[in-house]
Amino acid sequence: MAANLYDLVVSAEPLDLDSSAVASLADKAYVAIRDRLIMLDIRPGDPIDDDELAGDLDVGRTPVREALKRLEGDRLVVSYPRRGTFATGMDISDLAHISDIRAQLEPLAARRAAERAVRTAHAELEDLASRIQHLDVSQIDRTELMRWDLAVHRAIYRAAGNPHLEDVLIRYDNLATRIFCLFLDRLPTVDEHVGEHVELLRAIAAGDADRADDLAREHVLGFEQAIRAVI
Amino acid sequence: MAANLYDLVVSAEPLDLDSSAVASLADKAYVAIRDRLIMLDIRPGDPIDDDELAGDLDVGRTPVREALKRLEGDRLVVSYPRRGTFATGMDISDLAHISDIRAQLEPLAARRAAERAVRTAHAELEDLASRIQHLDVSQIDRTELMRWDLAVHRAIYRAAGNPHLEDVLIRYDNLATRIFCLFLDRLPTVDEHVGEHVELLRAIAAGDADRADDLAREHVLGFEQAIRAVI
């Protein structure tokens, strides 16, 4: 799994950070479009032409439509009947709403992961921590940085051992990452944010639930503050 | 809105407790099937024949399939490729996982609702509280009882003013209600559980955020305990 994650991340391809076993065309379309949405290849408010996307991804319109339906459930796109589908807009209240949820659930996930990690994902998390620690933040590009960010969070969610929690956290991590990308060039302390991951991962791997809880909360709240500071 | 909720609830029909404006065939199918799943007209593990459902609901197979896709996202059905779709099974760990999430988010929603309710939904929530207080629990049937339960929670989620929070809470309230229905006849203190709603609604309407937070947490945890007691 660790090797798998690493391969996916360094290759910096559309990838699936989800543990999808096989992948139907609809799944592939979903991942590809979601990636474009998060990484802002499709910017908030942009109209989405399913026909164009279908040609782009070399699939029919049906899997694209299905993917868009799922993305609508994820609140990454909105569809106004008979007017078209668009990438969802983003405003300051969305950030507050999402952070409110994440401030509750990220610490929970970190705590549960810490409680379990000593027995299960200890090595994997340590591994991920040291990889990020030795990352040259100034050298790698934004997309890859974001993928590391996503990879860390996904690893924690998975380690928490609660599939439902994983579901909902992935959902809001995607949304948060999208906001992150939106302000990435204006953000002064990106490497700091990434650095926090190392501490958090280590705390979890060490089984220090209280500390993991605190760090995760700070991580979410700090993220919100950082964004608010540059608005 | 209050009148709307009431109408929907007393009519005890498939209904949409969501604020859906119009409704495509797929939406209608989604609501209808979800209802059957939650109320256990379709029991956990049951195979789901989309063709049969389509005929049953008088729509084509496509909207049914789309509804099933959405329900799969809600974890109410699972689809094993080339074997069929089934209502998801339920086990004890699911209850723990869901309660873990709800124990974090229900209090948050109650708190936020309390912070806002004095200005906004005060009357509506008071109204709902007194209606439930005067409900004769021994007289009405299980399905209607469940609808009241759902209506209360939905009203609180809505009052919290965070659409994302509403999303995720609805999702897990559905799952929890399904578990509730599964043990409904074995549960001794159903009316107590319903009674807690009155207190909670009153606390929110009064703007007592701390108390609302506590009551909501107890409500969730008490629910889990009650179920565990009869397993």
Add this chain to the structure above:
DNA sequence: GGTACACAGTTGGTATATCAGATATAGTGT
């Protein structure tokens, strides 16, 4: 300048065809 009609584009729904997988049955070999 305003209103009405028409056309185009988009969504939503359905039907059909193709593809893949699983299971059952039959045949052959040991």
Add this chain to the structure above:
DNA sequence: ACACTATATCTGATATACCAACTGTGTACC
């Protein structure tokens, strides 16, 4: 005679093509 393998059929999933309904916009006419 029994077991194993291969093939065929059936079921279910997926993709594409087609159709209908509706909305929005533009143009023309009053």
